[in-house]
Amino acid sequence: MTWLTRLVGFDTTSRDSNRELIAALGAAAADAGLTPRIVPDPTGQKANLIVSIPDANGSTEGGVMLAGHVDCVPVDAQHWSSDPFRVDIRDGLAYGRGTADMKGFDAAVAAALPDMAAGPLREPLHLCFTYDEEIGCRGAQPLVDALQAAGIRPRVCFVGEPTSMRMIRAHKSINVAQVSVRGVGAHSSLTPDGVNAIEYAARIVLFHRKRCDRWRAEGPFDDAYPVPYTTGSVNQISGGTAVNIVPDQCVVTLEWRSLGELDDAAEIAALQDFCAGVEQDMRAENPAASITVEMIASAPGLDTPEDAESVLLGRELGLQVCPDKVTYGTEAGIYDRGGVSTVVVGPGDIAQAHKADEFVSLDQLAACDAFIARLIRHLRADA
């Protein structure tokens, strides 16, 4: 059975445990004579995996990191032509959930384990597999922390999200905020007794919309992106219980995806300040009212220069740089901020990700296998 078939066979939808898949990868590393490090999350339901292959002198300083997430998005309410958790090959395309995003890359790394372990390396190689990428890159920071704690400091990282095997240097950040507005319920004929959570939440919706309009009109701009400015929207809202009750709660979920020039921390602070002002107005009506702002996802953007170490190594290994910047987020920004020069490159096309009948072409998988084989040869040269 190929590694792609094995990995797709584990249903690792983000809401579920990934431990069986991580255990299988860990066992394969151990079989190859390598030392797997399984790093569980606080619940123990999920884990990251680090397999660090030291250089010929036993050092894990520097070296190349290959990073992939192992979770995938749900297949709920999608109509698939075949079982999404069983790889089905038709006309040179391998269908299955996660084939493109991004178990194809994970499988290529797993298949190369024996080759990686076969002889001494001139520079270390670090294999990293994460949980919960699809729900806000939640596994990546704990991974960075675990690498630091273990004294592993890669100099270059390739994140294997589907890019048709071209290097992507830049993508926007992603920020998702959940604002919970708690008012005071009352019979709707007695409005002065209540504090209307929906009406106050509407102010926050408008605040966010106005700043999105400002980003669109005033920039910053970067024409390398298909949408050349920071975008944002309010994507979920819920509140109220009946037509004749002043609503005591309203929850608003909003997001923005920004260009590197925008200071996300300042934008988060601006949202919090605005909400604090609304809260003050609510409390003037009734001190029991409150607003909380929680960032439920936050991943920095990526803006790796043309002459960065990761780009140069990728070129040396035969990869081309994609001229475009992309709007989707990845874990790459987190690794890059952690001090590792990072680019995104992996088999398959993002256009197939998250959809029914997701697929990766066998040609793309072969191109990824060849890239990893070249990388191993490169790291072994002159050892």
Ligand SMILES: [Zn+2]
């Ligand atoms: Zn992905």
